Amino acid sequence: MIWQFDIIILILMVVAAIISLRVKDLLGATMVFGIYSFLICLLWAEMGAVDVAFTEAAVGAGVSTVIMTATVFSTTRRSRD
């Protein structure tokens, strides 16, 4: 565990979470949420949980971004908040 990486990635994660909840465009919010998922995948590889890291990269960042993008394209892209 490298604490410098730890602190940088954790702060970037909070920033990504706040941005993905404040962006009005739903496709943009989905993409920033994908960035958030890859950041937490990086954090788990750094904390020694490599099995959780590659599961998150495949399932969390990959599949959930894809299904959320599919939902945004089949419904609407605008959001009021």
Next chain:
Amino acid sequence: MELLAAGFIEDNIVPKFNYWIYVILMMIGLYAMITKNNLIKKLIGMAVFQTAIILFYVSIGVKEESGIPILGHGQHHEIVEEGKPSGEVITKDEFANPLPHVLMLTAIVVGVSTLGLALAISQRIHGSFGTLEEDEILDQLRPGGHD
């Protein structure tokens, strides 16, 4: 006073930084689930909440100066007899605790399936109401509201 603040930061903020961030992320997710009006935004908040909980559990298993929980090449576990240690002894401080990792592996998969089901329900809601905003859906559901 400054010394006290510096001591507080050194004792409580820096070594427990993962836990502070997990609380912050969890509150961000809870806030989004309660106050956001759009259903997709609510689901993003739910996913942030789930990853915050997983972050808490994985942070429990981390030790200082620990590596990944895999034996290196040539290392092997031997049962040490009483009084006569044979071969090299592996201490548990070299490895992160793998038990929370395995538990959270299940939680990630369950979280993604929850998200997929919720997005599918959102698509059906958009099909029948034409909107994803919560207040507009409630307006249409109210008796006397336009159909």
